[in-house]
Amino acid sequence: MPLSKIIAIANQKGGVGKTTTAINLSSALGILEQKVLLIDADPQANATSGIGILTKNEAYSIVNLFEGDIKTQLCVLDTHSPNLKIIPGSIKLAEIEINIKHQNLNQLKTALETVKNEFDFIIIDCSPSLGYLTLNSFVAADSIIIPVQCEFYALDGLRRLLSTIKRVKKSFNSNLTIEGILMTMYDNRLSHNSHVINELKTHFKDLILKTIIKRNVSLSEAPSFGTSVFNYKINCEGATNYLNLSQEIMNKKTSIKQSSLGKKIPQILKETEDGISIKCSIKDENLETVKTFSLEDKNYYKLIGCSKNKVISQLGLVYNYLHSDVWMYRISYKTRLFRKNFLYIYFNKNKVDHIKLRRFKFS
């Protein structure tokens, strides 16, 4: 029986990539053979339509969980994505949000008790507000991913969000942690994007997730086809970014202990008190490491015989085509001499057959 981890994706700022992250992170985790439940806790129900479910065709939705009138299992639907199920959202959630007489912050947590051990991960897409529905998600969650768009107003509202998380942790859910702040819609053509990243890294340090989600047109196109980016354009950079994110989240789940939100949050709140200004004077960050993989321990040969999924879980997919039988990874060494090393992985019947190292000279 899997030990489930419940992650809420939240930021009361609108349009920062919450739903895009909820859909593609949960699909990527499913591709990496995790059992995943996506919960659409936003009355806009964008995650539901984005994964190809028409709410008007569905008898049950998350609304039933808040009304407590049926078994949770009945609200869990299949999707076309491997290992991914969904509890769909509904426009009727908006009524629940304003109907204060029924408000119970433990409602979602209680409803999930009966299904949560069927899943490795439960991902909750929150609405752009800090109202009743989002608070319910925070009470049910083990951790929170905060997507932040790489732009100058990135920190707007972050202080309020962090102070709300602190209050929920104190009064309702002492286990709650911050999974990480996720940089979204990064565009390397815009120099201010890397300035924003540098500033956030300075202030939030290891709360920033290593994976950065780049701006990628396929990520914005896929929902109109009712699918994650993996069924739309598996080889695009957006797909690679979300596979890397899911690997990072899986690694965190298995790591021994997450850093304590309780210790960090007073310091973070203090730092954000006067408003952190995003300075333009910082030099462009070298983001090379973001798109390369360090294989410095040189134990590539251990990959021989591994499945494609295993290779993805070790190295990410980067720019490779899932169905190709030759994959290539750039190896980053600190020394100049070996800077342009590439690792070629040759598959036979979806298993690594042999491996070659090649060195190229670029003019």
Ligand SMILES: Nc1ncnc2c1ncn2[C@@H]1O[C@H](COP(=O)(O)OP(=O)(O)OP(=O)(O)O)[C@@H](O)[C@H]1O
């Ligand atoms: N990495 C990306 N590259 C390109 N477009 C993106 C990316 N991430 C999100 N978008 C687009 O930005 C818009 C807002 O994204 P999304 O709906 O995920 O944000 P949200 O935080 O869920 O919004 P809301 O607050 O309304 O729920 C959408 O049109 C989406 O397709």
Ligand SMILES: [Mg+2]
């Ligand atoms: Mg959304």
